[in-house]
Amino acid sequence: MLLQQLVNGLTLGAVYTLVALSFSLVMGILSVLNIAIGELFMLGGYLGFAIIARGLPLPLAMAVAMLGACVVAVIIQKIAYEPLRDAPLITPMLSTLGFSIILQNVVTNVWGSDPLQLPSEMFDGDFQIGPVRIGVMQIVVIGVTIILVGAVAYLVQRTPAGRALRAIAENRDVARLLGVSVSKTTFLAFAISGLLAGAAGVLISLHYAAITPYIGVDIGLKAIAVMVIGGTTRVWGALLAGPLIGIAEVLTIAYGGSQIRDLVVYGLMILILLLRPQGLLGGARSDVGQRV
Amino acid sequence: MSTYYAGLFADIGILFLGAMSVYIILATGQLSLGNAGFMGIGAYLASFLTVELQWPLTAALIAAALAAALIGVVVGFPALRLKGIYLAIATLGFGEMVRSFLLNFDRMGGSGGFHGMKHVSLATIWLWAGGILVLIVLLERSRLWLHMRAVHDDEIAANLVGLDTTATKVGAFGFGAAVAAISGGLFAHHYVYIEPGNFGFERSIDFVLAVILGGSTVGPGALIGAGLLVLLPEWLRFLADWRLAAFGVLLVLVLLTRRQGILDKPLLDRLTFGGLRA
Amino acid sequence: MTVLALNGVGKRFGGIQALTDVSLEVPAGRIVGVIGPNGAGKTTLFNVITGAYRASSGDVLLAGNNITQWPSHRIMQSGIARTFQNIRLFASMTVWEHLLVAQPRAGGLWRSVMPIGWADAEARTRAEDALVFFGLEQYRDVIARTLPYGIQRKVEMARALTAQPKLLLLDEPVAGMNAEEADELRALFHGLNARGLSILLIEHDMPFVMSLCHQLYVLNFGVLIAEGTPDAVRNDPVVLDAYLGTEAA
Numbered sequence: 032m033l034l035q036q037l038v039n040g041l042t043l044g045a046v047y048t049l050v051a052l053s054f055s056l057v058m059g060i061l062s063v064l065n066i067a068i069g070e071l072f073m074l075g076g077y078l079g080f081a082i083i084a085r086g087l088p089l090p091l092a093m094a095v096a097m098l099g100a101c102v103v104a105v106i107i108q109k110i111a112y113e114p115l116r117d118a119p120l121i122t123p124m125l126s127t128l129g130f131s132i133i134l135q136n137v138v139t140n141v142w143g144s145d146p147l148q149l150p151s152e153m154f155d156g157d158f159q160i161g162p163v164r165i166g167v168m169q170i171v172v173i174g175v176t177i178i179l180v181g182a183v184a185y186l187v188q189r190t191p192a193g194r195a196l197r198a199i200a201e202n203r204d205v206a207r208l209l210g211v212s213v214s215k216t217t218f219l220a221f222a223i224s225g226l227l228a229g230a231a232g233v234l235i236s237l238h239y240a241a242i243t244p245y246i247g248v249d250i251g252l253k254a255i256a257v258m259v260i261g262g263t264t265r266v267w268g269a270l271l272a273g274p275l276i277g278i279a280e281v282l283t284i285a286y287g288g289s290q291i292r293d294l295v296v297y298g299l300m301i302l303i304l305l306l307r308p309q310g311l312l313g314g315a316r317s318d319v320g321q322r323v
Numbered sequence: 324m325s326t327y328y329a330g331l332f333a334d335i336g337i338l339f340l341g342a343m344s345v346y347i348i349l350a351t352g353q354l355s356l357g358n359a360g361f362m363g364i365g366a367y368l369a370s371f372l373t374v375e376l377q378w379p380l381t382a383a384l385i386a387a388a389l390a391a392a393l394i395g396v397v398v399g400f401p402a403l404r405l406k407g408i409y410l411a412i413a414t415l416g417f418g419e420m421v422r423s424f425l426l427n428f429d430r431m432g433g434s435g436g437f438h439g440m441k442h443v444s445l446a447t448i449w450l451w452a453g454g455i456l457v458l459i460v461l462l463e464r465s466r467l468w469l470h471m472r473a474v475h476d477d478e479i480a481a482n483l484v485g486l487d488t489t490a491t492k493v494g495a496f497g498f499g500a501a502v503a504a505i506s507g508g509l510f511a512h513h514y515v516y517i518e519p520g521n522f523g524f525e526r527s528i529d530f531v532l533a534v535i536l537g538g539s540t541v542g543p544g545a546l547i548g549a550g551l552l553v554l555l556p557e558w559l560r561f562l563a564d565w566r567l568a569a570f571g572v573l574l575v576l577v578l579l580t581r582r583q584g585i586l587d588k589p590l591l592d593r594l595t596f597g598g599l600r601a
Numbered sequence: 602m603t604v605l606a607l608n609g610v611g612k613r614f615g616g617i618q619a620l621t622d623v624s625l626e627v628p629a630g631r632i633v634g635v636i637g638p639n640g641a642g643k644t645t646l647f648n649v650i651t652g653a654y655r656a657s658s659g660d661v662l663l664a665g666n667n668i669t670q671w672p673s674h675r676i677m678q679s680g681i682a683r684t685f686q687n688i689r690l691f692a693s694m695t696v697w698e699h700l701l702v703a704q705p706r707a708g709g710l711w712r713s714v715m716p717i718g719w720a721d722a723e724a725r726t727r728a729e730d731a732l733v734f735f736g737l738e739q740y741r742d743v744i745a746r747t748l749p750y751g752i753q754r755k756v757e758m759a760r761a762l763t764a765q766p767k768l769l770l771l772d773e774p775v776a777g778m779n780a781e782e783a784d785e786l787r788a789l790f791h792g793l794n795a796r797g798l799s800i801l802l803i804e805h806d807m808p809f810v811m812s813l814c815h816q817l818y819v820l821n822f823g824v825l826i827a828e829g830t831p832d833a834v835r836n837d838p839v840v841l842d843a844y845l846g847t848e849a850a
Contacts, residue, residue: 058408062407062408063408064408064411064412066528110575110579111575114579115578115579115582118582120407120408121354121531121535121539122535122578122582125531125532125535125536125574125578126574126575126578126579128528128532128574129571129572129574129575129578130571130575131571132567132568132570132571132574133567133568133571133572135567136564136565136567136568136571137568139564140564140565140568248524248525252415252419252524255412255415256416259409259412288427290423290426290427290433290434291423291427292423293419293420293422293423293426294420294423294424294427297416297417297419297420297423298416298420300412300413300416301401301413301416301417301420304405304409304412304413304416305401305404305405305413308404308405308409
């Protein structure tokens with residue numbers, strides 16, 4: 032059953048990858064931990080869920096979820112981040128926490144605090160490949176993730192906007208001198224981050240066939256670990272680390288009991304921070320972290 | 324006092340101690356998002372000592388504080404390699420690891436939690452909280468605290484005026500961990516039931532929030548912050564289901580309009596008629 | 602007696618040899634200057650002495666103790682204090698706090714955790730003296746970083762002196778000052794020196810160095826190329842060549 036576990040781990044890992052990318056776009060570029068990303072992700076899940084439950088097609092659900100989370104992400108940028116740009120980095124982190132509290136409360140009031148279940152007949156077809164059974168849903172999750180990561184990688188590596196993002200990540204002051212618009216680029220980072228979180232939310236509700244208002248914290252913290260393990264400045268880092276953590280998690284549940292799962296994930300994260308602070312694949316230098 | 328208010332004041336005292344634990348570490352420029360982990364260690368250890376070994380509470384709290392201090396120092400050493408947000412993330416990982424460890428620690432109930440503690444009085448909680456507050460307010464006027472602030476402001480310059488920055492930073496972690504453990508021990512003996520979920524990320528964030536909201540440059544700020552964090556959701560009860568959203572809005576507003584927190588040195592000096600000068 | 606001695610000190614950064622076989626002495630009660638063109642290795646020299654960098658070869662002796670491998674804070678506690686080329690004051694501290702923070706720790710842990718106002722009259726007296734000596738009384742409770750540049754320099758020097766050093770390292774103390782302020786500082790250093798303090802300084806301002814120092818060393822590309830009294834160095838053809846060769850280019 033090892034192969035089967037790998038496939039399951041891969042699906043979960045795909046979601047981690049997207050949320051981790053969402054975190055790292057803001058953190059790698061602006062050194063700010065946007066705690067509300069966990070809730071953007073949860074919000075995306077609910078928006079997508081609402082569309083799917085009405086019997087409307089999945090692409091529409093994805094679009095609405097991504098757009099909704101993107102709009103909220105930009106609101107967070109304008110209100111919670113922009114005015115506090117020069118404050119020590121705890122302050123913007125906590126103002127994003129304020130939004131995370133608001134979002135959780137709003138979602139709870141709109142959809143209730145009990146888990147919502149997807150109708151079980153959704154995406155229940157599957158393919159048998161040798162001993163492995165792959166659900167249609169799993170293919171959708173992995174496929175969408177690959178497309179989105181590819182799109183982000185293209186944007187960051189090949190377009191002028193991506194160059195601006197990387198320039199600011201490298202050195203904000205120099206970037207400004209070179210004529211990069213910091214406020215436009217910040218806006219872009221938050222917006223893409225929101226799009227990814229929204230998409231990931233829909234995918235997780237497909238993966239679990241259920242969603243709760245509290246899913247943001249759990250997956251969000253995990254995604255932070257994935258971001259650190261992959262490294263904050265390389266898109267490919269998260270693509271490697273997401274599935275790695277997903278698989279490690281599924282395997283520890285299968286063979287070591289579900290309880291030691293988090294111990295393994297966060298232990299690995301701390302190890303990476305201490306031994307290879309730039310992440311498995313990449314460039315962020317933790318030794319130049321901003322003063323708190 | 325009604326049980327309702329007694330419960331709220333107990334929460335404030337416990338949260339205040341947790342906030343203090345963050346404040347002490349933050350005074351050296353290090354942000355810890357994992358202090359709920361130290362709190363959990365203190366809660367479980369103190370409960371074990373009073374329930375299983377029948378120790379008196381005071382002795383159990385002191386022992387738990389000392390043990391947590393030791394763990395804090397052990398955590399503090401690797402933390403020296405990290406700065407800023409990366410340090411914060413590593414401590415977050417530490418906190419989650421402690422929670423996860425407690426979930427697996429069947430000797431103390433695992434995910435089922437642990438109970439059997441004797442209920443502690445509100446007076447005892449506030450004796451500890453008040454004691455720590457006085458201690459910190461005095462300490463803030465000492466040479467040691469100046470050294471901590473020097474490390475906070477400019478580590479290299481601090482080193483080059485003869486301050487041992489390593490010992491200062493690691494020591495702050497140990498001290499903060501001890502205070503968090505006391506907070507945990509009191510929490511356990513106030514609620515007389517604990518489970519690993521009590522000591523997760525949200526608790527760590529509450530501590531940081533109380534410090535930043537109340538004012539991160541003066542010790543009594545954490546008291547204001549803890550009070551607000553506990554009382555505000557109560558005062559907003561008339562908003563029924565929307566009170567947490569309102570709380571979130573207020574939080575953002577305070578941070579936007581007064582980023583140094585509600586209490587700062589000038590305000591404190593005005594309130595205390597010039598204050599106790601160093 | 603020699604306060605500070607460097608014996609054959611070298612410092613490599615990867616492939617770059619920043620200092621080569623530097624030997625110099627600061628005799629007790631003297632003012633010694635190190636001059637040299639930009640990039641000659643002067644600041645690296647200070648960083649090696651204070652333990653911010655470890656010497657790749659050679660020894661640094663402070664009052665006879667080999668301090669080459671000591672951590673910075675221990676070196677600074679053993680009698681060296683320094684100022685920085687670009688002033689480094691503590692952002693949150695008042696002038697008064699700057700005068701307390703660097704003082705030597707006497708009385709052990711107990712005294713350092715007690716409020717200074719109760720337990721450490723000695724420290725307060727010393728800070729009070731420094732305040733008066735540098736004419737900083739009116740700025741006592743002002744956040745030091747908000748003061749004008751010249752005053753900040755004084756605060757930094759006062760902070761260094763409250764550590765009660767045997768040797769004061771000054772990194773370009775008159776950079777950015779006008780002639781009048783430089784004269785004031787010169788008088789100040791002479792006064793400190795008259796009280797028995799030894800001084801090692803690096804400085805670009807030639808007239809200032811020549812009028813202040815008893816002894817000069819000339820550093821070029823990490824190598825000492827000359828030493829002697831200011832007059833001897835001024836007329837040394839090797840020195841003239843080094844300066845003309847680099848600065849005229």
